[in-house]
Amino acid sequence: QVHLQESGPGLVKPSETLSLTCTVSGDSITNYYWSWIRQPPGKGLEWIGYIFYSGTSTYNPSLESRVTISVDTSKSQFSLKLRSVTPADTAMYYCARMLGGDWTGVYFDFWGQGTLVTVSS
Amino acid sequence: DFQMTQSPSSVPASVGDRVTITCQANQGVNSWVGWYQQKPGKAPKLLIYAASSLRSGVPSRFSGSGSGTDFTLTISSLQPEDFAIYYCQQGNSFPLTFGGGTKVEIK
Numbered sequence: 001q002v003h004l005q006e007s008g009p010g011l012v013k014p015s016e017t018l019s020l021t022c023t024v025s026g027d028s029i030t031n032y033y034w035s036w037i038r039q040p041p042g043k044g045l046e047w048i049g050y051i052f053y054s055g056t057s058t059y060n061p062s063l064e065s066r067v068t069i070s071v072d073t074s075k076s077q078f079s080l081k082l083r084s085v086t087p088a089d090t091a092m093y094y095c096a097r098m099l100g101g102d103w104t105g106v107y108f109d110f111w112g113q114g115t116l117v118t119v120s121s
Numbered sequence: 122d123f124q125m126t127q128s129p130s131s132v133p134a135s136v137g138d139r140v141t142i143t144c145q146a147n148q149g150v151n152s153w154v155g156w157y158q159q160k161p162g163k164a165p166k167l168l169i170y171a172a173s174s175l176r177s178g179v180p181s182r183f184s185g186s187g188s189g190t191d192f193t194l195t196i197s198s199l200q201p202e203d204f205a206i207y208y209c210q211q212g213n214s215f216p217l218t219f220g221g222g223t224k225v226e227i228k
Contacts, residue, residue: 035217045165045208045219060216061122094164104171105153105212111164 002027004095004112012089012119018082022095022112029053029076033098035108036069036080038091046091050098051078085119092116123150123211127220133228140196142223144187144209152188153212159222160205169194170212199225 008020022034036048049059051069059067063082071078082089093115096108124147134140144154152172157165167176169185172192182197196203204227209220 044221045210047217047219058215062216096164099167100153100170100212104174105151105155106217107155107167107170107210107212108157108165109167109170109176111166114164 002097002110004097004110006093006095006112006115008115008117010116010118012085012117013121014086014119015084018080018085018089018093018117018119020080020093020095020115020117021077022079024076024078024097027097029071029073029078033106034071034078035096035098037094037096037108037111038089039094039114040088040091048080048082087119090117090119122216123148123214123218125209125211125218125220127207127209127223129223130221131224131226133226134199135228136199136201138199138228140199140203140225142194142207142209142225144192144194144220146190146192146211149189150211150213154185154187154192155210155212156183156185156194157208157210157219158203158205159208165208168207196225 003025005023012018030053035050051057066083068081095112097110099109100106126145154172156169159165173185184195206222206224
């Protein structure tokens, strides 16, 4: 069974860059698309973007100017960088595997446990 | 963007109750809607995809229906482990978007 684990600093200063990594085990990272999703405390879910092992990526337009998602297939990892953070970026950040395609729609079938990132000076 | 509006925002219920949650899209999303369950401190768990397909391992008391703009998640007989927040998600177009959530709480 696939397992995802997020890692990275839990505290980031305003205006700096949030950097997280998701390590995938139990399945090949080349078989699926992979996403980052975030959830501010007590609020709903926001999709950030996805990446394929080839490096193809798509981002949420609401964050596109500040986001980069990259992949390292040799380490079975994909990463998130969010630049110029503010306290509004404080959230639980999840990595997730994507399920589906053009004929079924796209969903998230396996998730990491999440990592809380607080933006504060 | 495709906006997903869930109702109600909370539903008080008792064990054994039939619970229905609705999700409305601001434009048609075919049948490409998923439903997730989230418990406190945990990641969301996919229950249903493509509006009505039950994910393997999910109890059959969960069911989904709908197409176009209107979708429903039904729990036929609420169990103690079902008290949680439920989210819908449209899988039709990017950016993928979620509803605001419905909290199923103890009456």
